[in-house]
Amino acid sequence: MIVCENLVKIYKTNDIEVVALQGLDLTVTRGELMAIIGNSGSGKSTLLNMLGGLDRPSAGRLFVDDKDLLKMGDKALIRYKRETVGFVWQNNARNLIPYLTALENIELPMVLTGKVKRDRALELLDMVGLSHKKNSRLGELSGGEQQRIAIAIALSNSPKLLLADEPTGAVDTKTASQILDVFRKLNRELGITIVIVTHDRQLSKKVDRVVAIRDGRTSSEFIRKRTYAQELADMSQGIQDQEEETHEELAVVDKAGRVQIPREYLDILGLKGQNKIKIEMEGDKIVLVAPQAEGKIKVNA
Template sequence: MPNATPSTSYAVEARDLHRALPLGGERIEILNGVSFAIAHGEWIALTGPSGSGKSTLLGVLAGIDTVDGGAVCIDGVDITTMSERNLARFRNEKIGIVFQSFNLIPTLTARENVEVPLYVSDRAGSIAQRAKEMLDLVGLSDRMNHRPHQLSGGQQQRVAIARALVTHPTILLADEPTGNLDTKTGTQVLELFAGLRRDLGVTVIVATHDGQVAARADRLLYLVDGRLQQPGNGHVTEPLREPVRMHGGR
């Protein structure tokens, strides 16, 4: 797969990704030859032990982190060769990001937080109207004038999801999106993801330790020590070039 030609038939294509960081006098491999392809509209769970490289991989897919080798292609476009300016514009158009810590601006209302990505977008139309539509989509039309401290954790996460989707991205990346939520609220967020994928055709990639989240996915990417592995009963097998399909996946 490392020599494959990027294809627009894939929403995301990772080819032989390598990322290392210095630690003392050594370099620690965070990603070590990771390759996979994700079709449009798939829901992928990115799992593995703490320190396995999940957050780094998610950052690389988002174009936030860099790689030492390999390529990431989004809709057939290699983002690893882009300038910072072009990458920022491309990311704004194609990729929505949801963080565990919400990352809302405390002095802005829910509507104003959702509006932020639109100020660097070329999309026509009313910014305020678009933000209102997205808040309505996530069930917060009655909270759009509330600031983050006036919202519950689940409501703040839904504002973050609305903000991630307001530019109509084709890919939604989420890092532990239920990590700061109780079980009931986490389930509501997962139902929201499922509805967004069904209604908008969004490709969903979620990094998680939560088995409930992973069980919702169509496929599982399991990372150990920066390599894709096949999950087993207490052990891992040889690295895989393609992700393993989960039993019972939707």
């Protein structure tokens, strides 16, 4: 569904250049529910904006649903944003019109395309569990309810890709869990590809793959050892997994053989302020050694 190759984004303002993405590579399969995590300034929101057609890359390759977003003209880009992608923002003021009811908000994107379907809007309300709130306006909905309405709005034109930018950032932990359950339900029932950008690492408990971005590149992936569905099935049978770590972290190696070493590992080696490191082979291991130091990090080859 998504293919990013050596993606670069540079912002220029008043003779100042800011590199937001520095050769990012990413592949997302159709029907996948995955998350992208990273600290503020890592480039995750920049990536999401480009996937949504809201910004264009400076260099590299970007394909979504077999469409080349770098070569897409303005008219094609408008059609892409209307038909291929749905967007859920963290700020509900960007998601909902306050003087419209929940049902009218969901119908609004349909109005803009000339295809209003009341039954479809009611169906989406039911899918996010808010049929009883169809006549409520923004001020009559809780933060979690507003976000679930926002998800329904993003689905109103049946997009193939749903993008969510910090969808749980403004709600408490319990409400965040409920919102993520809605994403899982939609992914399972509709088969829609969902990409969620967040800074919350706890999100990984409910998705099977989490990609970490650091300094504008994909640095590692957290792969679930057992699928979330398998864990739920075991819980329903009364089987409790005592293992605390549900995911395994794997470093990402780019096409040039480069890998980002976690900053905490570099701190352990005492490499702060240095840019050189010894690389050795020990059997089936790649070993990183600090120059003139005894500390070593072993990495599986």
